[in-house]
Amino acid sequence: NTSGHKYGLVYPGVGWALWRDKEALPEDLIFRVxxxxxxxxxxxxxxxxxxxxxxAQYYTFLRLGREGFRAVQQATRDVAMSLARRVEDMGDFRLLTRGDQLPVFAFTTADHVT
Incomplete structure (x- = not known):
């Protein structure tokens, strides 16, 4: 699953849950009416x-198309990685993540900072 507001370019409140195939969908989630x-x-x-x-998400996808949508996601990842490098270069922080997997990064104070 994932959040639509993080990857779908819409405000919070939409998300997705996907299953590989029908057999992977838990029977407990299927209701018989x-x-x-x-x-x-x-x-x-x-x-x-x-x-x-x-x-809003559907409109944005239609407006941008697959390549446009991919370009937006790549740009957010590029910004996260660039900011992570700059924070690390300050020397007072240690990166926990670098923004190369998700378009976010996390850091903590470096061991020498008290």
Whole structure:
């Protein structure tokens, strides 16, 4: 799963959960309902939230296209890695992450700083 506001370029409130295939989806999450006299399996992670985030995310993806969306994500990663290098170069901090996996980084004070 992941957060739509981190990778979908929308404000908080949307996220995704994906399963590799039908067999990987836990049976506990499938509900069986009587629909028009027949048994119908249904699956939904349902919360009382508006759908505007999904619409905004879809619009952004259509507007930017795959390459545009990828370019935005690459730019955020590049910024994180550049900032991480600059923080590390100050000498007073030790990086815990470098921004090369996710477009964020974490740091702590260096051992020599009291």
């Amino acid at each position: 009587n629909y028009l006299g027949g048994d119908m399996p249904t699956f939904a992670l349902n919360f009382s939230r508006p759908g505007s985030q999904v619409i």
